[in-house]
Amino acid sequence: MSTLKLTKTRMLEGMWQGxxxxxxxxKPDIAVTHGNTDVPDFKLAKSDTADHWSLTIPVPASAIADGIQVIVVTDNDAGQKIGDVVIIGDEVTNIDQRAELELLRAELDMLKRAFRRHCVETS
Known part of the structure; x- marks a missing residue:
C-alpha cells in the first residue's frame, strides 16, 4: 500500500499545486496522466522548510473542454493512485460520464490489489 499522500494547495493560472x-x-516516483497520455511537464521539488515535496502540474490544453476531465497522479512504486484533479467544463453529457467511470475503475483496481495483498498476507 502506498504511503504517499497528495494534498491540494491551490490551482492558479492553469497550474495545479499540491x-x-x-x-x-x-523523491517520490510518480506519474501524472490525462486520459491515456502522460503529462510530461509536472514539477516535483523538495520543500526546504517542511518534510514534503511540492507538486506543480500544468493543466494540459486537452483537459480544458466541455464535460468532466480527470488528471490522475499515481505512485509508480506502489502502483496506486494517490490523487486526481477533476475539471468540469461547461456542459456535461452522457459521453463525459466515461471520465467518472475511469475514476471508479481506478478506485476498484486499487481495492482489488489491496484485497489480494491482504489475502496473501493473512494466509
Missing amino acids: IITGSGDT
Whole structure:
C-alpha cells in the first residue's frame, strides 16, 4: 500500500499545486496522466522548510473542454493512485460520464490489489 499522500494547495493560472507527504527525503516516483497520455511537464521539488515535496502540474490544453476531465497522479512504486484533479467544463453529457467511470475503475483496481495483498498476507 502506498504511503504517499497528495494534498491540494491551490490551482492558479492553469497550474495545479499540491504537496506530497510520506516519502521523507526520497523523491517520490510518480506519474501524472490525462486520459491515456502522460503529462510530461509536472514539477516535483523538495520543500526546504517542511518534510514534503511540492507538486506543480500544468493543466494540459486537452483537459480544458466541455464535460468532466480527470488528471490522475499515481505512485509508480506502489502502483496506486494517490490523487486526481477533476475539471468540469461547461456542459456535461452522457459521453463525459466515461471520465467518472475511469475514476471508479481506478478506485476498484486499487481495492482489488489491496484485497489480494491482504489475502496473501493473512494466509
